[in-house]
Amino acid sequence: MKGDLRIYVHIPFCKSKCNYCDFNSFAGMDYMFKPYFKSLITEIALYANELRGRRIDSIFIGGGTPSYVDVQYIYEVLDCFKFDQACEVTIEANPGAIAYHNFIQYRQMGINRISFGIQSFCDRVLMYMGRVHNRATAINNILECKASGFNNINADLIFGYPKQTMENYEESLNVIKSLEIPHVSCYSLSIEEGTLLDKMVKKGLMPYPDETLDRAMYDLSIKSLQKANINQYEISNFAKPGYECRHNIGYWKRDEYLGFGISAHSLFNETRYSNTDDIHQYIATLNKYEKPVVDSNVLTQEEILSEYIILRFRLNSGLDIIDFKKEFDLDFEKTYKDKLTNLITIGLLDKSSNAYYLTRLGMDFANKVFVEFM
Ligand code: SF4
Incomplete structure (x- = not known):
């Protein structure tokens, strides 16, 4: 048996669907909160044997938009795990789907890292992305987050988006630096089949991303962030010293982890498992007290x-x-x-x-x- 364990919990609900998104996330399904969280708690209970005696080094609550659901649900999920203050506990939050009092409540329940889906600080680009927030909301939420006592903060950025310019990407990086955010994930856009963006590009309503510009933006991310001592430590991840994400480093170092929720993956006993991506099947399976695993592969x-x-x-x-x-x-x-x-x-x-x-x-x-x- 390996050392510490990592936990991932998937919350698939969002306020609205972004134009480029092909994650397993749903808008307009708030009526599913209650049965989904009931199932999540049942699922965690079914893993009592795997959890017993293992120290948890990190918990990552991702989505979707975990900050969109009532904090009580998050509390109930975290309450299922035994973890100490040294555990890195991250929740993903989206500007426009979080308020100051939520940050306070998160801190009280042991969450010590916030990962913001910022994507851009340019209102025009945010509109092309179909995000619910604008620049002012994002800045305000980050300031509220800091004022509530969080210092371990990540901002996700997307580059290479159609109609995004080098200037406005650089400006987004500058805002990150001026707000002294210690961790940044910069992702190159990939247009996924079936998304609204994919349809718009195919219909000629949006241009194809420019590959040369995409690479230039990647270069800029590395150089610009480095000037603020936010150094690249993984292909898409950058951090000030000491702020590297332990949870993700654990994935890259093949630490054991258990994933809960729809589409969640696990690596345990050198076996990779994945859960169903169908929320109705997930709930129905857990109502029978069975694990919602649909695929498992014992690694050679x-x-x-x-x-x-x-x-x-x-x-x-x-x-x-x-x-x-x-x-x-x-x-x-x-x-x-x-x-x-x-x-x-x-x-x-x-x-x-x-x-x-x-x-x-x-x-x-x-x-x-x-x-x-x-
Ligand atoms: S907030 Fe994130 S998960 Fe939700 S639709 Fe937008 S990109 Fe997808």
Whole structure:
């Protein structure tokens, strides 16, 4: 059995659906809050054996928009877990779906990290995205969050959105810096099939994203945030020293985690599980006191090895060959000699002391590197 455990809880409800979103989230289904949370609590109870005797190092309440539901529901979920003050407890919040008193209540129930879905500080871009908030609301919510005593705050940003300009993306980064937000996740837009944005682009109502601009924005994120000591530590994540997200680092280091709620995934006993993505099936299954797992895969040694390599390469610290040897009793350099030589020659990988890591070019073509180790 591995050390500490991580917990993910999925809350799939939102105030409205954003134009680019293909997450398993619903707007206009507030009437499902009560049965959904009842099922969530039943599901957690069904994992009593897995939870017993394990220290929880992080809990991440994600969505959807967890801040959209009544805080009492969040309290009831957190009350199912035993965790201490050292546990990193994050909740995702969206501007326009949170108020000052909510931050106070969150702190009282042990939440110590807020992750805001900001996406942009430009009102025009927010409108193209179909977000419910505007710049003023976002800034106000962040200031309220800080005033309530939170200092561990993340802001998600999207770049490469159609009609987004370099200037307004830079301005968003500048607002982040001026508000002294210590953690930023910058995601390159990908247009997902079936979303409103996808339909608009196909109909010619919105332009296709400009790939060159997208890469220039990524470069800007790295350089601009670095000037404020918000340093890149993963392909899409940046933090001031000490503010790196422990929960996500745990995913990349293959710590064990249990996911609860629709579409939630788990890694436990070297088995990957996933829950149904159908909310009605989720509730019906839990009403019968059965786990809503629809897929489970016991990982082979090859799959574990492959996951380990790919996930470590996501981190700027890269893959440490001494750690690798300890974990698998294998010499990384000898085992992958030809692949490593080739990836270094074409400029996608580099090595410093004991670690191999993606170069800046390697981050643009990360999938090309990953595929080599699948
Ligand atoms: S708030 Fe987040 S989860 Fe909800 S619709 Fe928008 S992008 Fe999707």
